[in-house]
Amino acid sequence: MDKKIVVAGMLLPELSEVITKMGEPGFRAKQIMEWVFKKNTLSFERMSNLSAALRQSLDASMQVVSLRESRSVVSADKTVKYLFQTRDNNVIESVFLPESKRATLCLSTQVGCAFGCTFCASGANGLARDLSADEIVSQVLLIKNANPDTPLTNIVIMGMGEPLANYEQTLKAVRIMNSPDCIGIAARKITISTCGLPKEIMRLVKEGIQVELSVSLHAADDELRTSLMPVNKKYPLFELMNTAKEYIRQTNRIITFEYVLIKGVNDRKEDAQRLAALLSRIKCKVNFITLNELEDRKMFTSSPKEIEEFKQILDKRGIHYTFRRKRGRDIQAACGQLRMAHSS
């Protein structure tokens, strides 16, 4: 693919400017956006209310999306994992999770990841580069186009990469997804998941956009968290928790803390007690994630008995939690896993 302007990365005023410079009336931009974002049309050729001449010049100078689907795998539970190829031949992945009346899409924001969490395949080869806003939004458009009968209701930005380390492009993509002129998903249905970057979390407060924030915690003491998430060395729990409290105070919103239960590592009774103590005065909820097992790293899921004991300790301390249903295990739907399998 050559470097053309990409509609997926533009808000209406930007597209209007481009269209006006082409000598066309500004309202054409709105028509193009309707085709792309509302009618899932990925080719200018099919935009039948535009003149043939305009369609030709759009085709010559612009493209709708900047990714190409290179592979998709469907799980027995209908989860679909997509691999997309970028214009510079990198491979990224997204996961589509349809349910009866809703569907969630998990997006990537970087090629690889610099943060190297030990339970995550995305960081295994480090960071190659940030994705642009058009590449982030292209994931949504291509998957919407492939699933026209399933309404996309929720976006979670917790695929490959650390979204807040690619702050500008991620926020631009969020604005495009949220804009009624574009995809029009309510901000509260968009979740940004971070490994915990304090400065960027506080920057998010000032954006005035009511997205959900989820913070990967995975351990309630510094030594263990640093061993699982090296970022904890730079931003230890004390700093992260102070940031979380300040975020909650200023936004009056809750934070979800993600916690992946790993057998014998962070699922012991003392881990549950420390977690309950750490979160006891914070307006939050914990979302437990079942580990997608990584044989080579000797990390395994907790047993039902261990999970039950962990839950009981949190119940006693009044900590709210949810368990995320394990999906797409047969297709390596955990972040980074399919991409690794693809490139090995």
Ligand code: SF4
């Ligand atoms: S969990 Fe998130 S921050 Fe950590 S390595 Fe994976 S993608 Fe990066």
